[in-house]
Amino acid sequence: NAGVTQTPKFRVLKTGQSMTLLCAQDMNHEYMYWYRQDPGMGLRLIHYSVGEGTTAKGEVPDGYNVSRLKKQNFLLGLESAAPSQTSVYFCASSQGQGSGGELFFGEGSRLTVL
């Protein structure tokens, strides 16, 4: 079982460039999330989706956009990358309301913005 798959795993950008991170899950989960992980900051929620075609802002949404056109995919976009967006990004999914609360994470995408 693939679970949650993130692509790419590594990326280096120059300030001002744009990019998209792709997350795919094969568990038929309703909810999907994008987190960023920074040293000493834990996991902070960027955006999330509670179903196909829906998105919502999390704790740190500025500078990011997302789309959930298909239930199994959740895209995270950076329109104009900044050095402050250097981080490890994790996608996660869950069954949603009434599921017991377990999040299933991908292995992460390490982004460096120069």
Added chain:
Amino acid sequence: QQQVKQSPQSLIVQKGGIPIINCAYENTAFDYFPWYQQFPGKGPALLIAIRPDVSEKKEGRFTISFNKSAKQFSLHIMDSQPGDSATYFCAASKTWVTDKLIFGTGTRLQVFP
């Protein structure tokens, strides 16, 4: 912003020791407290979770202790092994509301042989 405060930031123990990681929360409406384990280069994975109707939950060598009045909960790892070396995150939310799961800042545990 509702916070979950986690300590210590890092922890070093010898094999067989009992590392303890502590977390404190603010929102009294929280009633779901999971712990996630993350190995280097991997994503976090659910380790164990507790709800406040019990004061303790054990799964193998991992135990969560919960103190509702103090709004604190902790993870104990019995007979720790080098394979337990990982980063541990506590978290809190209202039951089933996974879109509002608040994570602590993480504890890096190193267990030496």
